[in-house]
Amino acid sequence: MTIVDMQSEAFRRLGTKFKGNRIVGNGTDEDVLRRAGIEKADLFFAATQGDNRNIMGAQIAKHVFDVPQVIARIYDPIRADRYRQLGITTLCTTTIAAGLLRDLATTGDWGLSRDYSQDYLDMNV
Amino acid sequence: MYIIIVGGGNVGYYLSKTLASAGHEVLLLEKDRSRYRNLSEELGEMVMQGDGCQADLQQEAGFGRADVVVAVSGSDDDNLVVCQMAKMEFNVPRTITRVNSPNNESLFRKLGIDATVSATKIIYNLIEQEVGGGEVIPLAALNRGNIEIIDVEISTKSPVLHHEIKSLSLPPDALIISIIRDEHAILPTAETRFEAGDSVIALVNAEHEHALRDVFAEG
Numbered sequence: 001m002t003i004v005d006m007q008s009e010a011f012r013r014l015g016t017k018f019k020g021n022r023i024v025g026n027g028t029d030e031d032v033l034r035r036a037g038i039e040k041a042d043l044f045f046a047a048t049q050g051d052n053r054n055i056m057g058a059q060i061a062k063h064v065f066d067v068p069q070v071i072a073r074i075y076d077p078i079r080a081d082r083y084r085q086l087g088i089t090t091l092c093t094t095t096i097a098a099g100l101l102r103d104l105a106t107t108g109d110w111g112l113s114r115d116y117s118q119d120y121l122d123m124n125v
Numbered sequence: 126m127y128i129i130i131v132g133g134g135n136v137g138y139y140l141s142k143t144l145a146s147a148g149h150e151v152l153l154l155e156k157d158r159s160r161y162r163n164l165s166e167e168l169g170e171m172v173m174q175g176d177g178c179q180a181d182l183q184q185e186a187g188f189g190r191a192d193v194v195v196a197v198s199g200s201d202d203d204n205l206v207v208c209q210m211a212k213m214e215f216n217v218p219r220t221i222t223r224v225n226s227p228n229n230e231s232l233f234r235k236l237g238i239d240a241t242v243s244a245t246k247i248i249y250n251l252i253e254q255e256v257g258g259g260e261v262i263p264l265a266a267l268n269r270g271n272i273e274i275i276d277v278e279i280s281t282k283s284p285v286l287h288h289e290i291k292s293l294s295l296p297p298d299a300l301i302i303s304i305i306r307d308e309h310a311i312l313p314t315a316e317t318r319f320e321a322g323d324s325v326i327a328l329v330n331a332e333h334e335h336a337l338r339d340v341f342a343e344g
């Protein structure tokens with residue numbers, strides 16, 4: 001596992017137990033991605049705060065480096081839908097959260113078997 | 126033509142003014158509200174505030190009837206998505222992006238953008254012509270700088286001396302168009318041999334200029 005971030009301070013949040021690689025650089029730059037070992041990657045996940053950066057990074061992973069599985073987090077539901085049609089697995093956290101909240105509001109249950117929060121506490125990061 | 130420009134920085138501002146004064150219908154989209162206010166004071170209704178990547182805003186701005194969409198913001202990812210969405214949603218016939226990182230030119234064409242413009246690349250090509258040196262003399266640039274006409278001097282030590290043109294392994298996108306010998310221009314054939322003192326005039330894609338130089342360089 002390698003994490004790429006523009007800002008080296010961001011890696012502090014990984015805590016001391018994180019054993020993966022850290023690369024400082026722009027995740028939409030082919031040279032930076034090569035340095036991060038994208039040519040051997042089985043999975044690429046773009047999860048920055050910017051939809052367009054995630055879309056661009058994911059397309060580079062898919063079309064330049066032929067990474068087998070490419071996922072992008074996209075806030076805008078329209079863009080999430082259109083790029084899903086182009087073959088990128090898009091995770092639209094906006095519609096997921098809105099859907100869960102709608103279920104909770106209308107049925108009193110949001111249908112999640114668990115919310116994964118304990119996993120993070122257990123990691124003690 | 127109806128031309129939509131996305132990004133109201135200096136490039137977008139001057140491009141809008143130039144195209145409008147040439148008689149085109151122009152719409153300039155700017156995301157930032159305070160920048161938008163400054164632009165609209167001067168350009169009036171030609172400017173619209175909003176994020177050019179959003180499908181609903183593209184609808185409102187009339188992307189459906191645009192002849193050209195030009196994305197000139199300072200971030201390449203925004204420019205890419207503006208143009209891709211314009212194609213997917215509204216089938217805009219021609220999309221052009223400014224690329225800030227020259228490496229993105231080929232990527233963006235691969236991803237369906239019709240044309241890319243890299244200021245870095247254009248300036249680099251112009252500077253390289255000034256300082257190119259060696260035995261290759263750049264004579265002119267065609268097609269916005271990516272095709273060059275160069276002049277290569279054949280010295281007595283050149284590896285191609287007395288060789289026929291057909292025996293050279295030229296890089297792709299390179300064409301020998303003339304040889305100047307004793308102040309006469311020759312239109313060469315495959316059998317023409319190089320002599321010391323020849324000036325070889327060639328057309329070459331700027332990317333392959335170095336490779337072409339290597340073919341003629343002294344060993």
